[in-house]
Amino acid sequence: MPTPIPERTDRELPLAVLLLETGAIVQEALRAALAGSWLRPRHCQVLLHVAQTGSATQHDLIDAMAVDASVLVGLLNDLESEGLVQRLRDPGDRRRHIVSLSERGSEEQAALRKRIGVMEDALLTDLSAGDRRHARRVLQAIWGRAHS
Amino acid sequence: MPTPIPERTDRELPLAVLLLETGAIVQEALRAALAGSWLRPRHCQVLLHVAQTGSATQHDLIDAMAVDASVLVGLLNDLESEGLVQRLRDPGDRRRHIVSLSERGSEEQAALRKRIGVMEDALLTDLSAGDRRHARRVLQAIWGRAHS
DNA sequence: TATTGTTATACTCTATAACTATA
DNA sequence: TATAGTTATAGAGTATAACAATA
Numbered sequence: 001m002p003t004p005i006p007e008r009t010d011r012e013l014p015l016a017v018l019l020l021e022t023g024a025i026v027q028e029a030l031r032a033a034l035a036g037s038w039l040r041p042r043h044c045q046v047l048l049h050v051a052q053t054g055s056a057t058q059h060d061l062i063d064a065m066a067v068d069a070s071v072l073v074g075l076l077n078d079l080e081s082e083g084l085v086q087r088l089r090d091p092g093d094r095r096r097h098i099v100s101l102s103e104r105g106s107e108e109q110a111a112l113r114k115r116i117g118v119m120e121d122a123l124l125t126d127l128s129a130g131d132r133r134h135a136r137r138v139l140q141a142i143w144g145r146a147h148s
Numbered sequence: 149m150p151t152p153i154p155e156r157t158d159r160e161l162p163l164a165v166l167l168l169e170t171g172a173i174v175q176e177a178l179r180a181a182l183a184g185s186w187l188r189p190r191h192c193q194v195l196l197h198v199a200q201t202g203s204a205t206q207h208d209l210i211d212a213m214a215v216d217a218s219v220l221v222g223l224l225n226d227l228e229s230e231g232l233v234q235r236l237r238d239p240g241d242r243r244r245h246i247v248s249l250s251e252r253g254s255e256e257q258a259a260l261r262k263r264i265g266v267m268e269d270a271l272l273t274d275l276s277a278g279d280r281r282h283a284r285r286v287l288q289a290i291w292g293r294a295h296s
Numbered sequence: 297t298a299t300t301g302t303t304a305t306a307c308t309c310t311a312t313a314a315c316t317a318t319a
Numbered sequence: 320t321a322t323a324g325t326t327a328t329a330g331a332g333t334a335t336a337a338c339a340a341t342a
Binding site for chain 2: 010011012013014015016017018019020021022023024025026027028029030041044045048049051052065066110113116117119120122123124125126127131132134135136137138139140141142143144145146
Binding site: 207242 | 302
């Protein structure tokens with residue numbers, strides 16, 4: 001039996017537009033949560049992505065974060081000059097940089113997670129733990145589809 | 149019984165960041181779906197919001213879309229000069245503009261929905277109709293929380 | 297005096313193209 | 320000849336402040 005077509009009324013906003021706007025809401029909330037720190041949402045994103053993979057080449061980050069190469073360079077310059085990440089040449093291919101978190105970067109990343117957690121809890125108050133798990137699955141499916 | 153705290157590992161990306169990135173993915177997909185038209189995602193968003201409410205003041209749109217007043221003016225200028233929307237003074241309060249879709253605007257909006265539908269189906273292939281309903285509920289909850 | 301909408305301008309973020317160095 | 324990363328610069332998108340009209 002084929003999956004029934006999801007109902008769409010003529011009036012309600014398409015899911016895509018809702019996703020777009022929710023993304024903007026979260027970005028704004030993240031910016032607010034980062035107030036007082038010099039970190040901007042993009043910096044935060046880099047730290048979390050590097051933490052997720054342990055270490056990554058800049059090319060890996062460009063792909064995962066959907067950011068332009070030239071933008072990433074600037075973000076890493078900021079993070080490196082503040083001692084949060086380090087760039088090491090890959091001995092196997094000296095064109096590549098291996099990006100990893102410094103000890104301070106790991107601490108900062110952990111602190112960041114707490115701040116983001118508080119922000120999330122305020123934004124997701126109406127959602128149960130099950131809702132959040134489900135939401136994660138959905139978002140990861142979209143993410144995966146876009147990166148395939 | 150209190151809602152159990154959602155599990156978060158040290159590695160996986162926070163839901164907020166996933167939401168942020170998915171929003172960017174959708175925005176890019178929307179931009180691609182709009183290729184060939186002069187409409188940008190923001191124009192599209194205006195048309196859909198006006199269609200949703202039937203008519204709205206600019207203040208209403210500013211609130212719903214989380215866009216700056218000065219940005220909205222530019223978007224409406226574009227849409228009005230192309231004959232897709234019209235601005236009428238509110239007789240009850242002559243400071244206000246009532247924004248509504250023209251006939252051409254309604255047609256364009258309907259066509260837009262089809263394009264967005266195709267784009268969505270490509271992006272949400274892995275999701276069942278139930279998943280999509282659930283996702284809508286989650287996103288609306290976040291949207292509502294941010295607009296309260 | 298406050299609100300709605302407009303304009304001009306500055307700022308931030310992102311994309312493009314040309315470059316170096318390695319492969 | 321292609322790829323990883325960098326730099327300088329242009330462009331798109333957004334926010335800020337001052338303004339006119341109306342309440």
